[in-house]
Amino acid sequence: MNGDYSKFLHTFFEEVTEHLSVLESGLLTLEQNPNDVEILNRIFRSVHTIKGAGPMFGFTTMSRFAHKVETLLDPLRNGKFSATRQIIDLLLKSADCLKMLVEAAKNGTVIDEDKTVLDLEARLETCMTIPPPAPVTSASRTYQISWMPGEDLFQRGLNPLKLFEEMGRLGTIRSCMLATSRLPDLVDLDPQRCYLSWTCTLETDYPREDIESVFEFTTPPGGLTITSLSSCSPAAQPTQKPDPEPAPPIIDEEEDPQLAEVFFGRKSDHWLGAILVEQKAVTPVQLAKALDRQDTLRAKTKEQKAETSMRVDTEKVDKLVNLVGELAITQSMLSALGGRFEIEHLPILQERLLQLERNTREIQERVMGIRMLPISTAFNRFPRLVRDLSIKVGKNIQLLISGEDTELDRSVIEAIGDPLTHLLRNACDHALEPPEERVAAGKPEQGTIRLNAFHEGGKICVTVEDDGRGLNRDKILAKAIEQKIITGNDTLSDDQVWALIFRPGFSTAEKLTDVSGRGVGMDVVKRNIEELGGIVSIKTVTGRGTIFTLNLPLTLAIIEGMKIRVGQDTYIVPLLSILESIQPKADMVKTLIGTGEGVNVRGVFYPIVRLYEVFNLQPEHKNPAEAILLILETEGERVVVMVDEILGQQQVVIKSIEENFRKVDGVAGATILGDGTVGLILDVRGLVKLARQEQSIAV
Amino acid sequence: MSRVILVVDDSPTMRGMVSHALHEAGFETKEAENGKDALIKLTTMEMGGTKPDVIVTDVNMPEMDGIELVKEIRKLSAFKYVPVLVLTTDNTDEKKEVGRAAGATGWLVKPFDSELILKVIRKVLPQ
Numbered sequence: 128m129n130g131d132y133s134k135f136l137h138t139f140f141e142e143v144t145e146h147l148s149v150l151e152s153g154l155l156t157l158e159q160n161p162n163d164v165e166i167l168n169r170i171f172r173s174v175h176t177i178k179g180a181g182p183m184f185g186f187t188t189m190s191r192f193a194h195k196v197e198t199l200l201d202p203l204r205n206g207k208f209s210a211t212r213q214i215i216d217l218l219l220k221s222a223d224c225l226k227m228l229v230e231a232a233k234n235g236t237v238i239d240e241d242k243t244v245l246d247l248e249a250r251l252e253t254c255m256t257i258p259p260p261a262p263v264t265s266a267s268r269t270y271q272i273s274w275m276p277g278e279d280l281f282q283r284g285l286n287p288l289k290l291f292e293e294m295g296r297l298g299t300i301r302s303c304m305l306a307t308s309r310l311p312d313l314v315d316l317d318p319q320r321c322y323l324s325w326t327c328t329l330e331t332d333y334p335r336e337d338i339e340s341v342f343e344f345t346t347p348p349g350g351l352t353i354t355s356l357s358s359c360s361p362a363a364q365p366t367q368k369p370d371p372e373p374a375p376p377i378i379d380e381e382e383d384p385q386l387a388e389v390f391f392g393r394k395s396d397h398w399l400g401a402i403l404v405e406q407k408a409v410t411p412v413q414l415a416k417a418l419d420r421q422d423t424l425r426a427k428t429k430e431q432k433a434e435t436s437m438r439v440d441t442e443k444v445d446k447l448v449n450l451v452g453e454l455a456i457t458q459s460m461l462s463a464l465g466g467r468f469e470i471e472h473l474p475i476l477q478e479r480l481l482q483l484e485r486n487t488r489e490i491q492e493r494v495m496g497i498r499m500l501p502i503s504t505a506f507n508r509f510p511r512l513v514r515d516l517s518i519k520v521g522k523n524i525q526l527l528i529s530g531e532d533t534e535l536d537r538s539v540i541e542a543i544g545d546p547l548t549h550l551l552r553n554a555c556d557h558a559l560e561p562p563e564e565r566v567a568a569g570k571p572e573q574g575t576i577r578l579n580a581f582h583e584g585g586k587i588c589v590t591v592e593d594d595g596r597g598l599n600r601d602k603i604l605a606k607a608i609e610q611k612i613i614t615g616n617d618t619l620s621d622d623q624v625w626a627l628i629f630r631p632g633f634s635t636a637e638k639l640t641d642v643s644g645r646g647v648g649m650d651v652v653k654r655n656i657e658e659l660g661g662i663v664s665i666k667t668v669t670g671r672g673t674i675f676t677l678n679l680p681l682t683l684a685i686i687e688g689m690k691i692r693v694g695q696d697t698y699i700v701p702l703l704s705i706l707e708s709i710q711p712k713a714d715m716v717k718t719l720i721g722t723g724e725g726v727n728v729r730g731v732f733y734p735i736v737r738l739y740e741v742f743n744l745q746p747e748h749k750n751p752a753e754a755i756l757l758i759l760e761t762e763g764e765r766v767v768v769m770v771d772e773i774l775g776q777q778q779v780v781i782k783s784i785e786e787n788f789r790k791v792d793g794v795a796g797a798t799i800l801g802d803g804t805v806g807l808i809l810d811v812r813g814l815v816k817l818a819r820q821e822q823s824i825a826v
Numbered sequence: 827m828s829r830v831i832l833v834v835d836d837s838p839t840m841r842g843m844v845s846h847a848l849h850e851a852g853f854e855t856k857e858a859e860n861g862k863d864a865l866i867k868l869t870t871m872e873m874g875g876t877k878p879d880v881i882v883t884d885v886n887m888p889e890m891d892g893i894e895l896v897k898e899i900r901k902l903s904a905f906k907y908v909p910v911l912v913l914t915t916d917n918t919d920e921k922k923e924v925g926r927a928a929g930a931t932g933w934l935v936k937p938f939d940s941e942l943i944l945k946v947i948r949k950v951l952p953q
Contacts, residue, residue, distance in 0.1 A: 132843050139839040168888075175886050176837045179915040182937035183843060 132183060139180055141438055143229050146173035148507050150222045154215055155510045161210040171200045177225065188238055189228040195251045196221045217254055219511070221247050242273035242306065242324055243352045250354065267332050269301070269356040275309075275324035277347040287325070294341050298331025328356065439497050447493050454486045491778075495536070495685065502580045502589070503531035505540045509551060509578060516555040523562060523573045524555055530580035535587055539679055542659050543589065546652040550591045550675050551576065553649075558595035558673055568670065570594065586703060587679045594672040598665070600624050625665040626764070629653040657812070660686065660701070662761065678703065686781060688798070688808065690774035691757070694744045698770075699779055699798060699808040706758040706765070708773060713752040726756060726767055733758065733767040734818045738809075741793055741817060747771040761811045766818045768809075777801075781808060793817060828854045829951060830876065834864040834883035834895065835913070840936070844882060844913070847940035853947075861890025865898055872904050880947050882934075885914040885921070893928045900929040909950035913938060 153170040157163060174197045181190035196218065203210055210218075224247050231238045238244065272294075276287065294300065309322040316322075329338065335353055342351050461479050464472060506528050517524035559565075559574035566572055577592040600621065607613045607627050619627075629649050656663050660680045667673040680686060680703070688699035711726050716735070718724045725734045735756065739746035748754040748771055757768045779798035784791055784807075795810035831853050835841045845855040856871070856878060858864035864883065871877050881899065885892035892912055899905045909931040914921075917935050925933055931950055934943060 132846070135839050135842050135846070138842055142837060142839050172836065172886055172888060175915065176840075179884075179936045180837055180839045183840075 136184055139184060140229070140233055142180070143177055146177055147222065147226050147229065149173045150225070151219070151511055152507060154218050154222060155514060157210050158212070158215045158514075162206070164204065164206075167200065167204045171197065171204055174200060174225075177229075184232075186228070186232045188241070188244060189225065189232060192221070192225060192228060192244055192248060195248045196225070199251050199254060214254060217247075217250055221251065242275050242326055243350070246271070246273050246352050246354060267298075267330060269328055269330045270335065270338060271326065271328050271352075271354040271356050272338060273324070273326045273352045273354075274342060274346065275350040276321055277350065278320040278322065280321035281319055287321075287323075290341055291325075291327075294327070294329060294338065297333045297337055297341070298329050301328040301330055303327040443493065443497055447490070447497070450486065450490050450493060454483075454490060457483050457486055495681070496534070498536050498538075499534035499681075500537045500540055501531060502533045502535050502540060502587075504537075505544050505547065506531050506578060506580075508544075509547070512548065512551060513555060513576065516552065520555055521561070522555065522559055524559060525573055525575050526551075527575060527577045528579075529577070533580040533582060533587060535580075535679065536681060539587075539659055539681075542655060543677065543679065546655045546677070547578075547589070547591065549649075549652050551578070554591060554593040554595065554673075558593045558597075560596050564596075583678075587681060589677040589679060590674055591677075592672065592674040597669040597671055597673050598625060598628070598667040599669060603627055622665075623764075625667065628665075629663070660703070662703070685778055686808075688777055688779045689757075690777055690800075690806070691755075691770040692772040692774055693738045693742070693770050694746050696742075696744060697774065697800060697804070697806045698738070699777070699806050700757060700759065700768075701795075701808065701811065702776065704759045704761050704811040706760050708755055708757045710754075711751055711756055713750075716751045724751075726751065728758065728767075733765055735767045735769055736814050736818045737769045739769075741814070759811045759814065761815055764815050766811070766815045768814060779806070779808065828852060829879040830854045830856060831947065832856045832858060832864060832867065832878035832881045834858045834861065834881065834887070834892065836860050836884065836887040840884065844938070844943070847943060848947075850940075851944050860887040861892060861895035861898070863889070864895055865890070868899070868902070868905060877905060878908060879951055881908055881910045882913050882943070882947075883910060885912060885916060885925075893924055893930075896925070896928040896930045907952075909952075911943075911946060911950070913943070 150170055150173050153166050153173070156166050157170070160166070174193050178190050178193035178197055181187070181193065199214070199218070202208060203214070224243055228238060228244065276285075280287065291300070291303070304326045306324045306326065307322070309324065310316065311322065331338070335355070338353055339351065457479060461476075461483065464476055464479060468476070509528070510526055513524055513526040554576050559576070560568065560570075562572045565574065575594050577590070579588075579590045579592070581588050603624055604613070604619070604627075607624075607630075608615050612627065612630060613619065629652075653663050656677055656679070662678040664676045664678070665673065666676070687702040689702050689705055691698050691700055709726075709728065711728075715727050716724070717727060717732075719732070723734055725732045735751060737746075737749075738744070739749075746754075751769055754769050754771055755773060757770060757773075759766050759768055777800075779800075781796040782798060784794060784797050791807075793810055793813045794807045795813075796808045797805050798808060800806045831848050833841050833844045833848070833855050834857075835844065836859055841857045841859075845857060848855050856867055858867045861883075864881070868877070883892040883895055890898075892914065896910050896912070899908065899910060910929070911932045911934055912925050912930045913934045913936060915936045922933050932946055934946065
């Protein structure tokens, strides 16, 4: 590599990340339509680009691996043979491996003769020559296990021998080879670090998961590959590794070749001619290695800076520039006006101010827009997840995704990944019935999970919908009574019953669906979503399916708020949580024994929280019939808050109180109001809790 | 006036790096994402009364690949004689022959050596 290309490294990684997701989603589509040439071409181009650009930054292993993948893709593309399940599996694994190589390159780790890579390379080659036979379904299988522990293995107090002994208990270890290729020169050797890796063949009756569990917690991502020798290449011997490529392609043009070689006018037999051969003779692989290391080191220092940058659509920036221009014009018009202001200019001033407000608002929206990403960034990984899960749980599941273009703040997108994964996992694992049960219930054998995102009144809705068995009210109630969350005498609405599954103590509620839970409960999902200022709600029909709806704010920093007044003070209520506001008639307000003061709205009785009591204020009205009642909802529970006046709607920027002061009950944050004073933002969840406490005191 | 090179590649990284090398050497560059895009850029340039002095193109691209692009360029009277250098990872003799037959001026291989590219470009630049 010559010239300083390190500044393109960030672009490269971004581009490669895109190519990797094209690769993965492409492969999944390919599995459905094995002969789709357009998709094959797209996949091919992605791999090809990685192969081509990688060596420019010294990522020779990445490039070499991409090349191997490409050689398998090429005959597929030319229709020489079609993509079977095994090939797709292998390609998906290769995509994972490529991802690992890219990650390693990002972190500046040199992965050179990694077992995973070499194994997959070998399999890619064999798969191409031998058409994959049907998998052998004998009870005893032979696995090839390549294990590259992290260098900190010893420091973490782990003994490799113990692991092998444990593995030996699973079956017979047929062979075991030690690879020392990671060993550095003696001067660089740190005896406390583990540079070794192993390749074993194991004959066992146990499933792959059991072998994986032996190596759990000892292995960095990508450090363990378990290959079933009886599936892809039956003839495969207990592995002699193929020699790694002698010379990575990086040296190809290190030397200045004859210019004549470039042009077609003059015929050349050898592309880079004798010079390269000479060059190789002097410094073979080491040169490439040294370059490799040097570049990745350089990459490492660059990477830290690059982390904080983000990629924005040029169009968005252009619009912003345009708007800022308009703002400048408005500003200059205003200052001209202010320079020689006379009272008859007042209407013009008002008009200009209106313009300024419009400009500001639009700029604000656009700037927020810069932080927006399509939700597909979060959805992308789910087709693969559902595919793998469906194989694992032995169900036929299709995932339908819609609304993936919906844009959301990137921090929200990052935060919803895990909750969504959990919901999807639950749907695959528990909600959808096994095929036989579905057929018996008169449903199609294939279960369907729909993932949808859309805008709804200033917020984003994400729904996860399955056509499985639905939640079982009786079982949930039984469980809740057993766990003493409710008593047998309580009458709960359906919504309240469904809300029970979000209780922390209720995480075993997954056993409702007779399959063992994963230990992570729905409470985590709910907490994650609520930390974002979102709401989770459930709709379910027994036997027909369940819909989880996540209501998410567009962004975390700004909320739509309603300004309200109590006495002299102004508070903000998040608009999302306001259901309605009423001026009650005197006969609607009642105090009931056991539930405290409440209001009867169309037959439903809600507890009243007097805000002036909560915050110890001097209100204008103490009689609910004179005041205004806001019906607020959170987590499916409702509460009525009594205030003096509604002042109007306003977008507010949330400032944390906790960071600057301390946590205040009933207050979610603060904001600066138009007149420069501080307004507190109400924490609806906290108010509901307060209402509940008061109820119990009233009891 | 500085000389203009049209860089055609579907990878922004590659485009960026080639352009960077050319800028360093004092060239002006235009970029296109694929063959079709390149033809559009060429037409735009033609309407503005300019044309690139040299075209550097990748082969494997969506919409229209580099080989097709060379063929198209050779059909256009305005650009018939513009040198087109192919810059690709493919390095087989068959591929090169396809490129030559299509009318490419030269064949450069990725990962590229910017010095070599510059040398070649200077060599083929119209006087």
